[in-house]
Amino acid sequence: MSSTKFDVIVLGSGPGGYVAAIRASQLGLKTAVVEAADLGGICLNWGCIPTKALIKSAQVFEYINHAEDYGISVEKASVNFDDMIKRSRNVADGMSKGIQFLFKKIKLKNLRVGEK
Numbered sequence: 464m465s466s467t468k469f470d471v472i473v474l475g476s477g478p479g480g481y482v483a484a485i486r487a488s489q490l491g492l493k494t495a496v497v498e499a500a501d502l503g504g505i506c507l508n509w510g511c512i513p514t515k516a517l518i519k520s521a522q523v524f525e526y527i528n529h530a531e532d533y534g535i536s537v538e539k540a541s542v543n544f545d546d547m548i549k550r551s552r553n554v555a556d557g558m559s560k561g562i563q564f565l566f567k568k569i570k571l572k573n574l575r576v577g578e579k
C-alpha cells in the first residue's frame with residue numbers, strides 16, 4: 464500500500480482553509496486540503512456568494528420598478544424565483560470550480576473525507 468506524506472494538511476476548504484492551503488503551497492510546502500462537502504465552504508456555496516447573487520436579483524427588480532425615476536418606461540416586471548435561484552446556484556458553482564481549477568494549477572491535493 465502506498466502512502467503520501469504532506470507538510471501541511473488543511474481541514475475544510477472555506478475561505479479560512481483554501482487561502483491557508485494556497486499560501487502554504489506557494490511557500491513550497493507539500494499541501495493537501497481535506498473537504499467533507501463542496502470546495503469553498505459555507506461562504507462560496509451557501510453563505511456570502513449565493514446570497515449576494517440573490518440580493519443582486521432583488522436589486523435589479525427594484526431598479527426596474529423605479530425605472531420611470533430614470534426616464535425609462537418598462538412594462539410591469541415579474542419575478543421568477545426558480546430562475547433567480549438557478550442563477551444564484553450557477554454563480555456559487557462557478558466560484559467553487561474556480562477554486563478547484565486553482566488547486567489543480569498549483570498541484571495542491573484536494574481530498575474528499577475518507578479518500579486516501
Ligand SMILES: Cc1cc2nc3c(=O)[nH]c(=O)nc-3n(C[C@H](O)[C@H](O)[C@H](O)COP(=O)(O)OP(=O)(O)OC[C@H]3O[C@@H](n4cnc5c(N)ncnc54)[C@H](O)[C@@H]3O)c2cc1C
Pocket residue numbers: 474475476477478479480497498499500501503504505506507509510511512514576
Ligand atoms: C447565509 C450566510 C451569509 C453570509 N454572508 C457573508 C458575507 O456576506 N460576508 C462575509 O464575510 N461572511 C458571510 N458569511 C459568513 C461566512 O460564510 C463565514 O465567515 C465563512 O464561511 C467562514 O469560513 P471558514 O473557512 O472559517 O469556514 P466554512 O466556510 O464554514 O468552511 C468550513 C469547511 O470545512 C468543512 N469541514 C468541516 N468539518 C470538516 C471535517 N471534519 N473534515 C473535512 N472538512 C470539514 C466544511 O464542509 C466546510 O466546507 C455568511 C454566512 C452565512 C451562513
